[in-house]
Every structure is written in structure tokens, then in C-alpha cells.
Amino acid sequence: MEPSAVETSALGRRYGRRWALARVNLQVARGERLLIAGANGSGKSTLLRVLASLLAPSIGSARVFGHDVATEPSAVRARVALLTYTPGVYEDLSARENLRAQLRLLGRDDAPEALLERVGLELRDDPVRGYSAGMRKRLSFARLLMQRPDLALLDEPYGQLDPEGFKMVDGLVAELSQAGATVIMASHMVERAGALCDRGVLIDQGQVRWEGPGPQTARAWDAAHGGGR
């Protein structure tokens, strides 16, 4: 049997004396779209970073496509891409130069223009330093698509984007999914993201409080936070 895309068991992570994640048992099938909902500081980003092998678990274990994130990080990273609030680029280079530099590191020489077009960035040669937050987000998406991940971890994919951008994200998630990738996203837009996902998970103070069909995530949120969203 092929291992699941993600499998965590009793996973916990602490920063100093504070547990940011605890008792997380999560299983994500290949090709599944999972929404992780939760308030600020609930542990969503920590979970994504642990799955990306950037943070080691303090307790328990996490496996991505059967590879342990703590002991086989390079096997994990070969198949995972992470979208975070930092664009992960060089401020002095243009969008195109940034992508081209990273493509070269991957030993590929495909043109970055198609990627930039896909995320709705104009082909300009000015440095990223002058980009707006929304443009940076789009560039992050281009970087993620470039990696052709088997598992896409999206931390706040809708953040900083305009309604046009929301639609683009929906389209990109569908596209990734179509290509066979597993998608895990952490988002506050529970209604929109929930409708897009097969399954939803609600995290509260580092622990999973609810698991169910994606579209019901908004109701779970209301139940947990008294409707304030």
C-alpha cells in the first residue's frame, strides 16, 4: 500500500515552554484537499512548517509520503512546496530573475514567463522591492507552481489578495488538485476555502477540535468561536 500524503501521530511542537501544537493525529490521503481552520496563533502555521520539515517535531512524528520529516528532510522537501507570508525572493531582482534563478537551481531552463502570466503578474523588469503585498503573494504562487509539488502547503493563500486574486487562488488550487497534488491550506476564509476542500480540520490552541467535510468547517468555526468570524 502506498503511504498517505501526510500522517502524523501524537505530533507536538513547543516553542520554549509553550506548546504550539499538541496531540495532532492527522491523516491526509493523496490528492485530498484539506482546510485547516483556526484563530490566530492556534498552531496552523506551525503545523504547516513541521510538515515542510522546516521545524522539527518536539514530540510524536510526522510522515510525508512515508518519509519522516525529522530524519529525512531532503526526501520530504523534494516533493513539498510551502507558501508562506514571506515571498521567499531576492528584493533586488525582478520577478522573472527570481524565478529563473530558482529554476536554474533545480536544473531546469523552462521560461518563467508562463508562470508569471498564470498568476497574473505583468512582465516587468523592476525589482521586487517595489511590489505591493498582493503582487508579492502572486509571485509566491508562481514560485510554488514552479516547484511542481506533490504536496502543496498553503499558509493563508488568500491573504493580501483582492477579490480577483481570490478567484485566481480557487483556480490554482483546482489546477494543483487536477495535476494530482495534495493540497493543505490554512486559511481564515473558512466559507470560501471550505467549499473548495474535501475535508476541514479545526485547530484550537494547538489541538484538533473538529474534523469533517470541508463545507461544514464554517459551522464548526461558529460552534467553537461563537459565530465571531
Add this chain to the structure above:
Amino acid sequence: MKWENWVGLLGLALISVGHYQGLFVAPPEAMMGDVGRILYAHVPTAWVALVVYLVAFVAAVGSLGSGKRGWDALVESAVEVGVVLNLLLLFQGAVWAKPTWGVFWTWDPRLTTTAIMAVSFIGVLVLRAMLNRPAQRAVASAVYTIFAFVSVPVVYFSVKWWKTLHQPFSSPETVDSPMVTPLRVAAFGMLFLAVFLMARRWRLAYAKLSREDEAPDLPPAAAAIRLEGGGA
């Protein structure tokens, strides 16, 4: 009583015996006269300082390899004891250099290396003080300790070629035989004392690191949310 206290007492006793012999029993040094008697303090300090830095180096390799707190605590304690001995060594060197060479300081390779060694290892202590994340601090100080240790011979030889004036290395063979015994006794005394200091300092460092990075209990399991009318 903890084992290291016995070692420390033994060290004190040996140092006293060695220095008594060195000061009152052994004949004055042929070239330098009574001034030369500082060698019973100076040479053991130099040897033991290097041994302690070697311990720090081994601990750093262990800390990088295993990530265990005990090794990190040993890096902290050995570097600290090493720096104390190192500064002592510089002070003794200056005290000896003044009547012998007429100056407190010359650009002799061993003297220069000793000074650079002190600055390097003080750097480890400063670095440790500046980093608060335990894992990051352990890695950074281990890496830097390894570099500082490896650089000691490199610095020594480069400075030696740069400029040379010093006596050949003092070892029991080149020193007159009536001086050998007190020198050895004092050296072992110094070594035991250093072991005592390192052990005490290690216990302190280990306790501090453990408390700082103590894993708190997991929070109690949170209640699951149930949605009315179906759901999960």
C-alpha cells in the same frame, strides 16, 4: 561528597607540594635564576589550558553529532574554565617576560597564539550569551568552538614563521631532572583542579540548560466539537 570535590582537594594538595618543591627544594634555573621558578606555575597552566580546550573541542563535536544537552553543557563549562586558565597564562607570561626580556609583551609566536586563543574562546562565551534559542545556541557555539580549536595550531605556525624568538617548548625532557618531579606534580595538581572546576561548572550549566528547556506537560486533551444535525 561528590567525586569532583575529592579530585579538587587532591589537585590542591599536589599543587602545594609541587610549588613547595619548586620554590624551596629545586635548584634555581640555570639561565634565569629564581625568576625561572615561575615555570612551575606557568608550564602546568599552559598544558592544562590546552587539555581543557581539547575537552571543549571533543564536547563540541559530541554536541553537534548528538544534539544532547550534556555535551552542550560541557562545551560551556570547558570553554569557560579554558578561558580562565588562558587569561591566567597571559598574566603569568607578562610577569615572566618583564624581568627576562625587559618587556611585558613581545610578538613571540606562543605568546601571540595564546592571546588570539583567548580572544577566540571568549567569542564563544559572548556568542552563547547572545543567543537564546537552546538548539541554535548549542549548534552555533559548537561550530565556533571547533573552529577556534582548529585554528590554534594554524595561528601558531603562521605567527612562528612571521617572527620567531622564544625558547624551545618546555617539556620534562628539556628541563633539568631535579625540576622534573615538582613540575609534573604541579601539572597533575593543575589538571585535577581543572577537572574539579569543569565538573562543578558542568553541573551548573546542565541544571540551567535543563530548566530552561524543560518540556512542560502537554496541555489536557481538548474536547471535540460536535455539530448538531449530522456533520462529523
Add this chain to the structure above:
Amino acid sequence: MIPTRPGLVRQIVAVIHKDLLVEWRGQARLLAMGTYAVTLLLLFSFAVGPDTKTLQQHAAGYVWLALLSASTMTLTQSFRVETEAGALEALLMLPVDHRAIYFGKALANTALLVVLACLVMPVAAVLFDLSAAEGLYWLLPPIVLGAAGLAGPGTLYAALTARVAAQQLMLPLLLFPLIVPALVAAVKSTSLVLQGDPMGQMSSWLIVLASFDLIFWSLSGLLFAKVVEE
């Protein structure tokens, strides 16, 4: 689907290319470093006095001290561009060999210092009335090996101190004691080119420099992965 990865050398080349491109785009910084180094040369002259003979004798030392000071800035900078928008983390997330990141960055930093030296050297030649009997291009071996001596351990230390608040202070504090041998050998060999080498000591000093580079480049390459992952 796991794409075939490029070999270590191609990855290193890609990192060098990227680093130099970033440096090239930030031309103002490079210019500032050069100006800074030249200003230091002037200050050394003022500190010593206008005696051409003395200045000539110590010119190699001044040039290397100026380069050393400027190098702490280029090194700090080379990690600031990595951390300001999370680029290093993105780089780590790519299936790229950590050694490629280290050697690529260290080589790029070496190249940068060589360029800086090539800017500073002619100015020093004019200021201190320097000439080399065998031709100034003999300065290249000491400059390249010396720059590598600063950049090799310097790149690792810049990574080590990248998350320390007082990096501008910590980097020189840690780096300077370590690179004393490289400094001694670089100054000596540069001086031999400028002052003449009647005893034929040049090759020994270059060997000292090369051995220093070999030891600390290998050690840094070995330990870099540990440093960036924490």
C-alpha cells in the same frame, strides 16, 4: 514525480550566478563598499603621517586591513539579502544540496572581495607610490587566495550570526581572531610583490595561504548544513 536533480557543480554555479546577480543589481552597495575601503586607506595615511617611505613599507598591511573591514560588510550583506524576504528558507525548501549553497555563496563572496581589491589596489598604488618589479599582475595570487581566506570562514560565520541582533558586532568579533593566519600570509605575500622578494619567500607564504583556505573551506563546507538548519 521527482525530477532529476542537477549535480553539485551545476548547483554551485547556479548559486554563484544568483548571488552575483543580486550583488550586481545592488550596485550602489558595491560602490559604497569600495568607497569605504578607499576612505580607510586615506585614514591610515593620515594616522601614520605623510612619510612616503613608511607608507610604502606598510602599504600591503593597510590594503588588507581595509579589505578586511569592508569584507565584514559584504559578508553581512550576503545574508541580509537572504533573510529579508525569506529567500534562504525558500532556498532550503528546494531540493538543493546545502554544500552547494555554502560553496556557491563563499565563491561569490570571494569574487566580490577580489573585485573590491582590484578597485582598492590601484588607488593604493597611486596614494603610496607603489610599483612592483615583476609587474602588478603578480598581486593576483595573494589577492585571490587572501580573499578566499576571508570569504571561506566568513560566509559560515555570517550564516552563524545571521540571526543575532548585533550581527555587525558579532561577525568581526568571531571572524577576526580566526583569520589572523590568512591576514599575516596575505600581507606578507602582497608585500613581497611590492617590495621585492630577494629571499624567494613568496611561494612559502602562498602555500600557507592556500593551506589555510583548504582547511577552513573544507571545515565550513562540512558544518554549514548544521548552521543553516538551526
